[in-house]
Amino acid sequence: MKSQRIAVAGGQGKIGKHIVEGLLEAKQRYSLEVIIVLSRSGAPDITYAGNSAPVIAVDYTDQASLQSVLDKYKIDTVISTISGHTPDAFITSQENLLQAALKVPSFHRFAPSEFAIPSEQVADKIKLYQMKLPILQSLRRAKQQQQQQRPGGSFEFSIINCGMFMNYLGYGNTKPDGHKAHGYLARFPIIFDLSRRYADIPGDGEKEIIYTHADDVGRFVAAATQLDVWEEYFDMAGEVVTINEVLRMCEDVCGTKFDVKYNSREDILARMSSAPEKFMENFFMEGYLATIDGDSDAIRPNNLNKLVDVKPMGSMIRARQGKNLESIFIIFDFHLWEWRMDFTYTYHASSSFAGPVPIQS
Ligand SMILES: NC(=O)c1ccc[n+]([C@@H]2O[C@H](COP(=O)([O-])OP(=O)(O)OC[C@H]3O[C@@H](n4cnc5c(N)ncnc54)[C@H](OP(=O)(O)O)[C@@H]3O)[C@@H](O)[C@H]2O)c1
Incomplete structure (x- = not known):
C-alpha cells in the first residue's frame, strides 16, 4: 500500500532535510496528504517547492507521546533519519518510535536510519554502525508477529541505502x-x-x-513511498x-x-x-x-534504480x-x-555546458 502520510524523524538534520525536500518536491505529483518532521525541539516549518512540513517537537523517550503525535496526523509511514554519537540514545529513540508507530492504526511502513552502506555488512568494522542493528531485529520481529497474528497484514519495512x-x-x-x-x-x-x-x-x-547525491537520495526515497510493496532492502x-x-x-x-x-x-x-x-x-x-x-562492496543490485523513475546524477549506471x-x-x-x-576520458560538451571549469586555488 502506497504511503500518503509520512513522518520524517530527524528531518531537520543533514540527509533528513534532503529527504524532506524530496517529499515536499513530489507532494502534488504523488498526492501526499501529510508530511511532518519529528524533532526533539520545535522549529519553524520546513518549506520547499511551495510546500511545507511542520516540525513537531517530540520526546523520543516517551512512547505514549510519540504515539499520540503519529495518531493525530494518521501517519502511515515513518522514515527515520536520526543520528548521533550516543548509541544508547539512538537505539532507544528508534525503538520507541517503532513501538509507538506499531500501535497507530494507520501505520504500516518504517524505514530505519541507514542511508549509507548497509549496517549489517559493515558493523563489524564500523563500530558506530552497531547502533543501527537492534532496530533491524525489532523490525523483523514485528513483521513476523504481524504475519502470525494477522496473516496478510500490511506492515513492511525497508533498509534503504545509497553508498x-x-x-x-x-x-x-x-x-x-x-x-x-x-x-x-x-x-x-x-x-x-x-x-x-x-x-x-x-x-x-x-x-x-x-x-549518490543527497538530493537524489531525497528523490529516490520520495519515489519509494509510492511503490505498492516495500522490499526488505532498497539499494540505490x-x-x-x-x-x-x-x-x-x-x-x-x-x-x-x-x-x-x-x-x-x-x-x-x-x-x-x-x-x-x-x-x-x-x-x-x-x-x-x-x-x-x-x-x-555492493552485494545487491541497485533495485531502487529499476523500480522508480528517478534519473540521478551519474545516472547512467555503468552497465556490467x-x-x-x-x-x-x-x-x-x-x-x-x-x-x-566517457570511458576513454574524452570530454563531451553538453548543450548547456562548454567544458570542465578549473578550480581557482
Ligand atoms: N551515505 C553517507 O555518506 C552518509 C553520511 C553521513 C550520514 N549518513 C547516515 O545518514 C543517517 C543520518 O545521518 P545525518 O548525518 O544526516 O544525521 P544528523 O544530521 O547528524 O542527525 C539527524 C537528526 O537526528 C536527531 N537526533 C540526534 N540525536 C538524536 C537522538 N538521540 N534521538 C533522536 N534524534 C536524534 C537530530 O534532530 P533533532 O535535533 O531535530 O531532534 C538531528 O538533526 C545516519 O544513518 C547516517 O549513518 C550517511
Missing part, C-alpha cells in the same frame, strides 16, 4: 559558491580534497564506491566507480596531478585511535578498513560486463561545475 553521498566529492572547491556542493551535509574531506589536490586512498584505489546508486577513476577525474578537472597517499592495512591500523578527540578520524579509518576488506557502456556523468560541484566524460 556515500556524492556531495563529498565537492570538498575543497574554492569557488565563491563552492560550499553549495555539500547541500545540508557536513563539510569534511572524504578521500578527496580538491583545494589541496590531495587524495587519501584506502588500499590500492581499485575498490568501487557507490555514490547515482554512480559506481573505482576510487582511482575518481582520482583521474579530479586530476583532469583540476589540470594537475594530485598528491596521493595509498593506505595499506598497516597504515590504516596505525592511524586508528580510541581517543575521544580522534573519533571522526577513527570512524573514517574503520570505513577504510571496511573498504579494503570488501565489507562495503561491457554491455551498453554509456558515459558517466559526475557532478563534483552541484550547479557550478558539471562535466561529462
Whole structure:
C-alpha cells in the first residue's frame, strides 16, 4: 500500500532535510496528504517547492507521546533519519518510535536510519554502525508477529541505502559558491580534497564506491513511498566507480596531478585511535578498513534504480560486463561545475555546458 502520510524523524538534520525536500518536491505529483518532521525541539516549518512540513517537537523517550503525535496526523509511514554519537540514545529513540508507530492504526511502513552502506555488512568494522542493528531485529520481529497474528497484514519495512553521498566529492572547491556542493551535509574531506589536490586512498584505489547525491537520495526515497510493496532492502546508486577513476577525474578537472597517499592495512591500523578527540578520524579509518576488506562492496543490485523513475546524477549506471557502456556523468560541484566524460576520458560538451571549469586555488 502506497504511503500518503509520512513522518520524517530527524528531518531537520543533514540527509533528513534532503529527504524532506524530496517529499515536499513530489507532494502534488504523488498526492501526499501529510508530511511532518519529528524533532526533539520545535522549529519553524520546513518549506520547499511551495510546500511545507511542520516540525513537531517530540520526546523520543516517551512512547505514549510519540504515539499520540503519529495518531493525530494518521501517519502511515515513518522514515527515520536520526543520528548521533550516543548509541544508547539512538537505539532507544528508534525503538520507541517503532513501538509507538506499531500501535497507530494507520501505520504500516518504517524505514530505519541507514542511508549509507548497509549496517549489517559493515558493523563489524564500523563500530558506530552497531547502533543501527537492534532496530533491524525489532523490525523483523514485528513483521513476523504481524504475519502470525494477522496473516496478510500490511506492515513492511525497508533498509534503504545509497553508498556515500556524492556531495563529498565537492570538498575543497574554492569557488565563491563552492560550499553549495555539500547541500545540508557536513563539510569534511572524504578521500578527496580538491583545494589541496590531495587524495587519501584506502588500499590500492581499485575498490568501487557507490555514490549518490543527497538530493537524489531525497528523490529516490520520495519515489519509494509510492511503490505498492516495500522490499526488505532498497539499494540505490547515482554512480559506481573505482576510487582511482575518481582520482583521474579530479586530476583532469583540476589540470594537475594530485598528491596521493595509498593506505595499506598497516597504515590504516596505525592511524586508528580510541581517543575521544580522534573519533571522526577513527570512524573514517574503520570505513577504510571496511573498504579494503570488501565489507562495503555492493552485494545487491541497485533495485531502487529499476523500480522508480528517478534519473540521478551519474545516472547512467555503468552497465556490467561491457554491455551498453554509456558515459558517466559526475557532478563534483552541484550547479557550478558539471562535466561529462566517457570511458576513454574524452570530454563531451553538453548543450548547456562548454567544458570542465578549473578550480581557482
Ligand atoms: N551515505 C553517507 O555518506 C552518509 C553520511 C553521513 C550520514 N549518513 C547516515 O545518514 C543517517 C543520518 O545521518 P545525518 O548525518 O544526516 O544525521 P544528523 O544530521 O547528524 O542527525 C539527524 C537528526 O537526528 C536527531 N537526533 C540526534 N540525536 C538524536 C537522538 N538521540 N534521538 C533522536 N534524534 C536524534 C537530530 O534532530 P533533532 O535535533 O531535530 O531532534 C538531528 O538533526 C545516519 O544513518 C547516517 O549513518 C550517511
